[in-house]
Amino acid sequence: MSLAMVSLGETRRISEFTGKEDLKRHLQDLGFVKGEEVKVVGENPSGMILLVKGVRIALNRGLASKILVA
Template sequence: MSLTMVSIGEEKIIKEIRAKESVKRHLQNLGFITGEKIEVVSENSSGLILMIKGSKIALNKGMANKIIVQ
């Protein structure tokens, strides 16, 4: 399932990132690495606030849709 389908407060594990290599590299630099735990902290009309590796990161829904979790 994509990250946009995860409920607030739920913790998941990143399974895969389905994006161009440059976008994938950028997300990996932010900590979005396969096998990493990620939690959806909040959501608004423009995107998601995520907790990953102890940091809060905001992503728009288009970008979050490229991250597949389990």
């Protein structure tokens, strides 16, 4: 399932990334690492606010759809 489909308040674990290598590297630089837990703490029609490694990060749904979670 893609991270963009996760509901508000849910916590999931990152399992994989899709997309080009630059995009994967960018997401990893932001803290989105395989095996890391991600919690959805806020959302609106254009994006989501995520809690990763104790840091809140806003991500648009296009980028969130490139992160697969279990």
